[in-house]
Amino acid sequence: MEALLGESLVGKAGAGIPVKSIAGEGKVVGLYFSAHWCPPCRGFTPQLVQWYKTFRESANGKQLEIVFISSDRDESSWQEYYGEMPWLALCFQERDRKAKLSKQFKVKGIPMLVFVDGSTGKKITDQGRNIVQEDPNGEKFPWEPETIGDILKGSLLSTNGQEVGMDSLDGCILALYFSAHWCPPCKHFTPELIKTYKKIRQDGKKFEIIFCSSDRDEASFKEYFGTMPWLALPFGDERKQKLASLFNIEGIPALIIIGENRKVITKEARGVIEKDSEGKDFPWYPKPLNELTNATGSLINEETCLVYLTDGKEKSMRQAQEALHDQAEALFKETDQNLYFFYGGEDDICDSLRDYCKLGTSNTALFIIDANDGKIFVHSATDTDVINKDVVAEFVSSWQQGKVEPRNL
Numbered sequence: 001m002e003a004l005l006g007e008s009l010v011g012k013a014g015a016g017i018p019v020k021s022i023a024g025e026g027k028v029v030g031l032y033f034s035a036h037w038c039p040p041c042r043g044f045t046p047q048l049v050q051w052y053k054t055f056r057e058s059a060n061g062k063q064l065e066i067v068f069i070s071s072d073r074d075e076s077s078w079q080e081y082y083g084e085m086p087w088l089a090l091c092f093q094e095r096d097r098k099a100k101l102s103k104q105f106k107v108k109g110i111p112m113l114v115f116v117d118g119s120t121g122k123k124i125t126d127q128g129r130n131i132v133q134e135d136p137n138g139e140k141f142p143w144e145p146e147t148i149g150d151i152l153k154g155s156l157l158s159t160n161g162q163e164v165g166m167d168s169l170d171g172c173i174l175a176l177y178f179s180a181h182w183c184p185p186c187k188h189f190t191p192e193l194i195k196t197y198k199k200i201r202q203d204g205k206k207f208e209i210i211f212c213s214s215d216r217d218e219a220s221f222k223e224y225f226g227t228m229p230w231l232a233l234p235f236g237d238e239r240k241q242k243l244a245s246l247f248n249i250e251g252i253p254a255l256i257i258i259g260e261n262r263k264v265i266t267k268e269a270r271g272v273i274e275k276d277s278e279g280k281d282f283p284w285y286p287k288p289l290n291e292l293t294n295a296t297g298s299l300i301n302e303e304t305c306l307v308y309l310t311d312g313k314e315k316s317m318r319q320a321q322e323a324l325h326d327q328a329e330a331l332f333k334e335t336d337q338n339l340y341f342f343y344g345g346e347d348d349i350c351d352s353l354r355d356y357c358k359l360g361t362s363n364t365a366l367f368i369i370d371a372n373d374g375k376i377f378v379h380s381a382t383d384t385d386v387i388n389k390d391v392v393a394e395f396v397s398s399w400q401q402g403k404v405e406p407r408n409l
Contacts, residue, residue, distance in 0.1 A: 001029065004121040006097060009067060010082075010089045017088055022065040027118025028142045030064065030128055031101065034111045035071035036081035041111040048113070048132055049086060055138040063118075063141070069098055071110055103372050106302065115143055127245050149262040151242045156210060156231040164231055172206045173283045174258040175269060178249050180214035181224035186253040189270065192277060193255070194229060200279040207282070212240045214252055257283050271295035288332035289324055291317075292344030292353070300353070304370045305340045306396065308387065309354065311363035312345025316384045323392050331396075339368070339396070357409065366392070368399055375406040 001023035011017040022029055032048065034041040048066075055061060066087035072078040078092040090098060101107075105114050105126060113128025125131070125145045135143070155163040177193065179186040193209070200207045211232035215221040221235040233240050243249075247256055247267060255269035265283050266272060272284045275295040290296045292307060299305060308324055310316035320343035328341035344350040357376050359365045366379040366387050379395050381387050398404050 001118060001121050005067065005090065006094065010091050015091060022088070023118050025119045027063050028124065029116050029118050030066040031069050031105065031114040031116060032066050032111070033069045033071065033102065033107045036077040037073065038110050044111045044129065045084060049084070051132045051136060052086060054136070058138055060138065060141045069101055099373060106372065130245055145246065146242065147262065148258055151239050151246065154239065157234055158231055159226065159228065169208055171260055172208045173260065175209040176212055176243060176256040176258065177209050178212045178214065178244065178252050178254040180252060181220040182216065183252050189253045190227065193273060196273050196277050196279050197230060200282050205282060212243055259283070268298055271298065289321065289328040289341045289343070292342040292350055293347045294349050296342070297349045299340055300369060301371050303340050304338060304368060305342055306368045307353065308343045309350055309363070309365045310343065310345050310384055317343065317345055319384045323387050323389050326389050327392050327396050366395065371409070374409045376409055377404040377406050
């Protein structure tokens, strides 16, 4: 926990509360990302205060502590807001640690409540807000998330109305398809997905899709599901919301590919299928190095990425792949991969990225972008004949050691 929060925190009586005092086996720490200026935060904080007080009086009360991680713009706002809270806080001056925590737990919006293991500091769940709403007395402490397999247990529907047991899908690659009849992009994507589904099945591969409906009424669900050749969760089934929360589904259509072991293969299957409609690369395991396209580029908004942009000519694209290959392979093998590799040329997303990053008129650019932190690290080279695997290795090493000066996006 000290690696996560430092040696001490601020308490109601002032600074100097040892982090060790809230750490330990069986304990849970809630990281509350919030700010005084944020209306949704101001609405949620009183609810969290009441929930916290109720929980602290329960049998497990001493096993939980919450730490306020502030996004306030000045210390006086932080002090005023923290005055409403009965828990601990990260010192306002620790802006670098706050930024690191926000990046580590992928905080894209506030309020956000993340529960971590008090012994290891590892994330238990980032669905703390839902827990406050759904478990008002803390009866499900310590809120270990259900596995995909646990959530999916039960019956599914076939298009003929018959129930199908999940055990009949053992050994299958699964796709969870979040979609709805009222959604125009969904209605456009569904026919394309049907073609890919049928092609993969015709090739003899064990593959099944489960429709997870966001339809507003059962009649719409039945009409839409009637156009699909796969299975579905029954309309209104609570498993749909659990899966949506597990995968942080914020927009539809969304397609998640699940392996035979019920572990995630990819959360970006919609874009992948748009590029590989024949399913040649099924089941679309992640690759160390990817071409930057609209189908693959969503990761740039979520992770730190090294990007090598070229003029799009065959020779340049080949040189980019060769230059990036070794570093991409090496970091891909790491347990906690923290850098993802892309090369690109003439795709629209490459032009948009050039403009967004203010890279100038040169076709060639090598840079590391951290969109979550609003930073970009740009290499000085602008010639594909100069950028080779040694240049890339040195650039990555310098970035890892903090020797590359960033600029704001």
